[in-house]
Amino acid sequence: MRILVIEDEPGIARFLKQGLEEEAYAVEVADNGLEGLARALEQAYDLLLVDWMLPGLSGLEVCRQLRAAQNHTPLLFLTAKDTVQDTIAGLQAGANDYIKKPFHFEELLERIRVQLRPAAGPPERFTVGPIALDVATHQVFRDDEEIALTQKEFALLEYLLRHKGNVCRRQSIIEQVWDIHFEYNTGVIDVYMNALRKKLRLSKDEDYLQTIRGIGYVARD
Amino acid sequence: MRILVIEDEPGIARFLKQGLEEEAYAVEVADNGLEGLARALEQAYDLLLVDWMLPGLSGLEVCRQLRAAQNHTPLLFLTAKDTVQDTIAGLQAGANDYIKKPFHFEELLERIRVQLRPAAGPPERFTVGPIALDVATHQVFRDDEEIALTQKEFALLEYLLRHKGNVCRRQSIIEQVWDIHFEYNTGVIDVYMNALRKKLRLSKDEDYLQTIRGIGYVARD
DNA sequence: GCATCCTATGCGCATTCTGGTCATTGAAGA
DNA sequence: TCTTCAATGACCAGAATGCGCATAGGATGC
Structure with a gap:
């Protein structure tokens, strides 16, 4: 399972990469919205983990453009802003879920599993x-x-x-x-x-x- | 779109039913876990909205039994307990999402739409x-x-x-x-x-x- | 009146099964 | 241990079946 993390703060990015790799996910990191969007469009990831606040292209914008390009990779927002309005905007733009910082890593893992579950399906x-x-x-x-x-x-x-x-x-x-x-x-x-x-x-x-x-x-x- | 609300507190149940019906959902209410589970199993709902704390059968148990019966109707928990452990248990039991009380109705609506979207099919x-x-x-x-x-x-x-x-x-x-x-x-x-x-x-x-x-x-x- | 939808029919052929012979197995006896 | 032999399964054609294709024509609804 390949995950693309789009996150500009190196500390958080490293933390996510390491933690997820321990869970046997293949993790790549993009440190700005533009690069992240480009990678997400050209490669087939199983899930995108996108920071809400990004330099260059905001997370919301990344999501919008991705969906506009008919790419429906599951997308989770990492957001520090926990106002309702923002999360709603994110979900409307086609995100599948969001998680508020600070979050427990266990909870993030669970939300990721939930997103990946239907894709994995139960193929007999x-x-x-x-x-x-x-x-x-x-x-x-x-x-x-x-x-x-x-x-x-x-x-x-x-x-x-x-x-x-x-x-x-x-x-x-x-x-x-x-x-x-x-x-x-x-x-x-x-x-x-x-x-x-x-x-x-x-x-x-x-x-x-x-x-x-x-x-x-x-x-x- | 048919939604089954499993909620024992009449006030909240009424609030949800009315609000969702205004959004053109067909809403039914079950006021305990056992009845809710039975209804969910025998009828085809598009989404289940389940209170975490229920008399008789807990929301978590409803979810577990539903999934055990190979029923994969999207399920959202309504939970007052906001401890991480509980929500994780819920997601592990096969829930698709959860929302913490008190919640903004708008946010609930968005989370419902997100769940119903894949069923309706994003790339038509x-x-x-x-x-x-x-x-x-x-x-x-x-x-x-x-x-x-x-x-x-x-x-x-x-x-x-x-x-x-x-x-x-x-x-x-x-x-x-x-x-x-x-x-x-x-x-x-x-x-x-x-x-x-x-x-x-x-x-x-x-x-x-x-x-x-x-x-x-x-x-x- | 015309397009759509469904029923009815014959035909070709892959599938399925039958009946037979041949090969293999395993146990008993020398 | 080796031989014998009956039972069982492997394998091969060929026959029977029935499924799906194709087409025509009747019923229905806009």
């Missing part, structure tokens, strides 16, 4: 070895190369990955993936496992989808 | 490849050339673009675009997808609107 993604499956986008990758799977193949792989590490019995697979709840005597599962392994190019060495003879299958790293 | 312009859709002006472009779409075509394209990257299931499309909430067995979606592709001149190579057989469709770059 499962993996085994080089295989990755994304439920939302209905995509499957092997080493970042997309593999086209049919619906049943996808459903089977998803089931195995959802239960990664646990052996999936044939009976359970037939019930959950094929929705067959009575006796069955078909070899469908084998056929699809075969197709999966082939499409995912899994060999004997890369047995991420193992056969448990007499029982079923497992996905294992 | 969506794109895939050479296709651009502008919600505000109700226009669609292919390479800067305007394409005339009917209302349904537009609605379908808008839905797909709003969920760009994610697979849209036929069931969801029928519900969201056609407002049909029961079983359906029509081929309307196909017909409209066909029309869209034709009007937007999308070929097999330019499959920005892909079909996911057996599932639905995706807009993808």
Whole structure:
């Protein structure tokens, strides 16, 4: 997660940079509004931390111009002025939040997390070895190369990955993936496992989808 | 825009309800945490305004349970306690913001607008490849050339673009675009997808609107 | 009257499944 | 330890299914 701090007071800037880096954010600092705006426009930051009072271009102006340029990076104001009017102006200009100085660093961290949370989202993604499956986008990758799977193949792989590490019995697979709840005597599962392994190019060495003879299958790293 | 206020003090509740209704929000009030939580879970509000101190179930607990139930309605705390620890707990529990009493009504309004803005969508312009859709002006472009779409075509394209990257299931499309909430067995979606592709001149190579057989469709770059 | 919206239909083809043969496994017996 | 053998899964075609595409035509509303 990349954060750009636009702050002119070196002491505060250093304090923010160090504190945020300890939290594993990648932090860059711009010490005036003009430079900050330029950097924010040309690079893709995940969040901007902008001082309200800046030499050259004010924080409010930075925010306005950024939004005018269709850039919607989350933006938090650091403001010493705690009059209501100012904060309102900031929010109207398209800021996502503001925090009043002096602030507790913990509170700042929390507000940052809140802003970053929706962007991070909860993407349902499962993996085994080089295989990755994304439920939302209905995509499957092997080493970042997309593999086209049919619906049943996808459903089977998803089931195995959802239960990664646990052996999936044939009976359970037939019930959950094929929705067959009575006796069955078909070899469908084998056929699809075969197709999966082939499409995912899994060999004997890369047995991420193992056969448990007499029982079923497992996905294992 | 529907707002649920969970607040036990009748005076404040009345004040909020009246003030927000003047701003054209549809406001409902619950006077305890349990009822509020139940209402929030069963109905689709656009925003929750929750008092920190509530009889029965605390505001914090309401928030926790709501998020635990995978409900991500924006939630603002109204808190008299202004200790940092409390607000942090609130944000960690999944609240989007909090406001300290006593507050200026104007500031509350702004914070509400900020929360509702992302839901309403700041960039009301969506794109895939050479296709651009502008919600505000109700226009669609292919390479800067305007394409005339009917209302349904537009609605379908808008839905797909709003969920760009994610697979849209036929069931969801029928519900969201056609407002049909029961079983359906029509081929309307196909017909409209066909029309869209034709009007937007999308070929097999330019499959920005892909079909996911057996599932639905995706807009993808 | 015209554009829009939806239903109905046939067709092509990817998907899915069946049935079969071949390879592998693991346990029992020599 | 090695061999044998039955059971099980791997793999391969080919058949059946049904989904989505395309187009035409009827209903509806402005």
